[in-house]
Amino acid sequence: EPEVTQTPSHQVTQMGQEVILRCVPISNHLYFYWYRQILGQKVEFLVSFYNNEISEKSEIFDDQFSVERPDGSNFTLKIRSTKLEDSAMYFCASSYVRPGTGVGTEAFFGQGTRLTVV
Amino acid sequence: EDKVVQSPLSLVVHEGDTVTLNCSYEVTNFRSLLWYKQEKKAPTFLFMLTSSGIEKKSGRLSSILDKKELFSILNITATQTGDSAVYLCAVEAGDTDKLIFGTGTRLQVFP
Numbered sequence: 001e002p003e004v005t006q007t008p009s010h011q012v013t014q015m016g017q018e019v020i021l022r023c024v025p026i027s028n029h030l031y032f033y034w035y036r037q038i039l040g041q042k043v044e045f046l047v048s049f050y051n052n053e054i055s056e057k058s059e060i061f062d063d064q065f066s067v068e069r070p071d072g073s074n075f076t077l078k079i080r081s082t083k084l085e086d087s088a089m090y091f092c093a094s095s096y097v098r099p100g101t102g103v104g105t106e107a108f109f110g111q112g113t114r115l116t117v118v
Numbered sequence: 119e120d121k122v123v124q125s126p127l128s129l130v131v132h133e134g135d136t137v138t139l140n141c142s143y144e145v146t147n148f149r150s151l152l153w154y155k156q157e158k159k160a161p162t163f164l165f166m167l168t169s170s171g172i173e174k175k176s177g178r179l180s181s182i183l184d185k186k187e188l189f190s191i192l193n194i195t196a197t198q199t200g201d202s203a204v205y206l207c208a209v210e211a212g213d214t215d216k217l218i219f220g221t222g223t224r225l226q227v228f229p
Contacts, residue, residue: 106166
């Protein structure tokens, strides 16, 4: 069964360092997302990406964050200068069409990357 | 502000019990409600509900939506230890791509 894959599963980084989280969405999907979940809190939307550009972003997704689809298969999230409060589980997700437009539009999530900023 | 609230926060049952998980929402221009199961890491998709009163069923799991009273329930019958997980409810609404998640219900099933 097709799945969203994320690497690495766990990343430890020093405050102020740049990190890149990688995702391979399901191959025929067109919409890509990043969500994060701080320990003990809700899953929160960061950004959606469609047609090679950001479709929507939350207020969390400030200038320190960027996304890219460098080739036909990878989708990356870069955090330029990490802060302690960026420590969280980061989930990549993808969907075939825009969510909520009918059956088969659900988003599928990857296993997540646990980012620990020290 | 759009809001999704799940109850209970936590539930402990014995194998064979039936459980009902609740999700209520207050959003503008509701589109759909989704249930996910989160075991260790990834939320895995269970159901998407868009219409009131139509039960979605998969094995021992079923779910229904009430768009008038703005809630959904997820039922699990004859629970097994493998059902232990956090069950997440999420809503799609308005002209937005994002899922709005609730805090989840942590279900623990003991033998």
